[in-house]
Amino acid sequence: MVTLVHNYVFPLKGLPRDQISTVSEGFQFGRVSSCFFTQSRRVYVGVPPVTAIRYRIPTLMAMRDEGAKRGNRSSKQKVPHVLTVAGSDSGAGAGIQADLKACGAIGVYCSTVITAVTAQNTIGVQGVHSVPENFIDEQLRSVLSDMEVDVVKTGMLPSIGVVKVLSHRLKEFPVQALVVDPVMVSTSGDLLAGPSVLDGLREELFPMADIVTPNLKEASTLLGGVKLETVADMRSAAKSIHALGPRTVLVKGGDLPDSLDAVDIFFDGENFHELSASRIKTRNTHGTGCTLASCIAAEVAKGSSILQAVKIAKCFVESALDYSKELVIGTGPQGPFDHLFKLSSNGNSYRRQGFNPSDLFLYAVTDSRMNKKWGRSISDAVKAAIDGGATIIQLREKEAETRDFVDAAKACKEIAHSYGVPLLINDRVDVALAIDADGVHVGQSDMPAHVARRLLGPEKIIGVSCKTPEQAEQAWSDGADYIGCGGAYTTKTKENNPTVGLDGLKTVCLASKLPVVAIGGIGLGNACSVMEIGVSNLKGVAVVSALFDRECIASETRKLHSLLMDAVSRLK
Numbered sequence: 001m002v003t004l005v006h007n008y009v010f011p012l013k014g015l016p017r018d019q020i021s022t023v024s025e026g027f028q029f030g031r032v033s034s035c036f037f038t039q040s041r042r043v044y045v046g047v048p049p050v051t052a053i054r055y056r057i058p059t060l061m062a063m064r065d066e067g068a069k070r071g072n073r074s075s076k077q078k079v080p081h082v083l084t085v086a087g088s089d090s091g092a093g094a095g096i097q098a099d100l101k102a103c104g105a106i107g108v109y110c111s112t113v114i115t116a117v118t119a120q121n122t123i124g125v126q127g128v129h130s131v132p133e134n135f136i137d138e139q140l141r142s143v144l145s146d147m148e149v150d151v152v153k154t155g156m157l158p159s160i161g162v163v164k165v166l167s168h169r170l171k172e173f174p175v176q177a178l179v180v181d182p183v184m185v186s187t188s189g190d191l192l193a194g195p196s197v198l199d200g201l202r203e204e205l206f207p208m209a210d211i212v213t214p215n216l217k218e219a220s221t222l223l224g225g226v227k228l229e230t231v232a233d234m235r236s237a238a239k240s241i242h243a244l245g246p247r248t249v250l251v252k253g254g255d256l257p258d259s260l261d262a263v264d265i266f267f268d269g270e271n272f273h274e275l276s277a278s279r280i281k282t283r284n285t286h287g288t289g290c291t292l293a294s295c296i297a298a299e300v301a302k303g304s305s306i307l308q309a310v311k312i313a314k315c316f317v318e319s320a321l322d323y324s325k326e327l328v329i330g331t332g333p334q335g336p337f338d339h340l341f342k343l344s345s346n347g348n349s350y351r352r353q354g355f356n357p358s359d360l361f362l363y364a365v366t367d368s369r370m371n372k373k374w375g376r377s378i379s380d381a382v383k384a385a386i387d388g389g390a391t392i393i394q395l396r397e398k399e400a401e402t403r404d405f406v407d408a409a410k411a412c413k414e415i416a417h418s419y420g421v422p423l424l425i426n427d428r429v430d431v432a433l434a435i436d437a438d439g440v441h442v443g444q445s446d447m448p449a450h451v452a453r454r455l456l457g458p459e460k461i462i463g464v465s466c467k468t469p470e471q472a473e474q475a476w477s478d479g480a481d482y483i484g485c486g487g488a489y490t491t492k493t494k495e496n497n498p499t500v501g502l503d504g505l506k507t508v509c510l511a512s513k514l515p516v517v518a519i520g521g522i523g524l525g526n527a528c529s530v531m532e533i534g535v536s537n538l539k540g541v542a543v544v545s546a547l548f549d550r551e552c553i554a555s556e557t558r559k560l561h562s563l564l565m566d567a568v569s570r571l572k
């Protein structure tokens with residue numbers, strides 16, 4: 001039996017848990033406006049028309065801390081747990097499959113009660129097979145009675161019977177929070193729930209919900225078909241839906257026409273929050289609603305407030321859409337996106353086939369002082385070098401402020417990737433991580449390569465400067481992909497850099513198990529001599545001033561490219 005606190009005024013903050021013993025037992029379960037979670041049970045507050053004060057004891061985190069202090073085994077080992085009650089999507093973009101991936105990505109355990117099995121792909125929904133209500137009930141009982149669920153998230157609830165079964169089980173097995181995504185129509189426009197479900201949602205689930213997350217179409221349907229065309233309309237919809245009983249409402253404005261940003265309205269009964277995110281141009285938006293609701297549930301399970309959870313969830317969805325914007329899965333208009341940040345060719349195409357040593361052929365290394373002298377931005381310089389045939393770019397920005405470096409590196413990555421050219425960052429592993437660059441180049445006094453490898457993971461490119469066979473051996477055992485060896489000739493670009501000469505270069509090349517790029521004082525006049533040392537693992541030349549301290553970067557790069565081509569064809 002759920003305990004109701006009727007007409008009871010709690011202090012808004014700092015309610016000691018022992019005061020909850022003042023609740024009165026035995027009220028009929030009705031519309032509830034808020035709930036508490038005590039050690040053993042969920043306690044609901046307020047029965048309409050009473051406007052109860054909304055208050056929530058910091059639940060899980062406090063319980064975990066307390067449990068840990070007492071050495072309580074189950075509290076200590078509690079894994080945040082979301083149960084999703086939703087439909088299966090065979091295409092795995094939405095539904096149960098999206099929920100599992102979202103919770104997994106956020107680091108929360110996710111169990112599943114499957115309400116329906118859909119035959120679905122990127123074109124639309126070809127079929128729906130509802131799971132019998134008594135078997136949905138059996139799944140619910142199995143999970144809720146045993147697995148310490150923190151938060152329940154609902155998606156496709158195909159019939160009013162399912163809604164009733166669910167609300168019954170939630171009363172029997174109270175959880176910390178309920179997130180209701182009122183799924184009615186798929187992104188392809190197919191109906192996923194009958195009209196009677198609307199009544200069930202409004203009467204049974206909304207009053208128990210901590211958040212309801214309708215999109216514009218769903219909000220309009222819930223409110224009897226009102227037109228929602230502006231942010232002001234969304235605000236009033238949020239208010240009207242809130243009056244149906246949920247503690248908070250998020251009306252998602254992704255489909256609002258004529259706005260640059262995607263604006264959502266969050267309403268907690270007192271305050272409105274306008275939450276905007278940049279609108280990502282992509283076909284791969286199938287499953288965004290399910291994912292957002294699951295992320296909210298997962299964050300709440302981890303201990304966030306609802307508003308905090310919504311903000312984090314929005315960031316997650318925005319990043320995943322941006323990451324996945326070029327993915328091609330399926331032939332239809334609504335593609336899935338990648339919750340796990342593993343599939344995109346934006347992210348790792350160069351690494352998917354492994355590092356390609358021939359990328360070292362014409363290795364362009366930027367220099368901020370030279371760019372300043374010639375009055376150009378880093379990205380203009382990078383674009384010009386790539387136009388001229390550079391096969392890999394390293395950003396070597398010794399004087400840039402971190403913020404400027406990150407911004408510039410992001411822009412350069414976009415350019416480099418649009419040409420299929422890898423982009424590396426010199427010295428700054430943090431910047432490489434921040435912009436998901438293709439890798440780094442580190443020297444003997446920079447971060448050790450094995451540490452960079454641990455931080456960057458197995459996929460990224462790591463280059464190490466080496467002047468001796470011993471250093472080359474170390475770079476190999478540290479997990480580097482290539483070495484840079486120099487100075488081949490004297491250079492003004494790097495101070496206190498001993499020259500190894502072509503002999504030193506040859507010695508290192510012969511000893512190195514890794515491909516080598518030569519650096520230092522190399523330009524149009526000597527690049528052929530470098531390549532002509534004739535060691536097969538010398539794959540190219542790295543050049544700063546011969547490209548970037550020139551009036552026209554593109555034409556210098558073009559000339560160097562052509563010389564190198566001639567040199568290697570002579571060597572064959």
Ligand SMILES: Cc1ncc(COP(=O)(O)OP(=O)(O)O)c(N)n1
Pocket residue numbers: 363365394396426427441442443444445446463464465483484485494517519542
């Ligand atoms: C391709 C390549 N080789 C060598 C270097 C030099 O790196 P490092 O020794 O760390 O010196 P700085 O470039 O950081 O001054 C390089 N950058 N690229």
Ligand SMILES: Cc1ncsc1CCOP(=O)(O)O
Pocket residue numbers: 486487490491492493494497519520521522542543544545546
């Ligand atoms: C970064 C670096 N590492 C060894 S030499 C060098 C500078 C190369 O610059 P340039 O190509 O202008 O001689």
Ligand SMILES: [Mg+2]
Pocket residue numbers: 426427441442443446
């Ligand atoms: Mg360095």
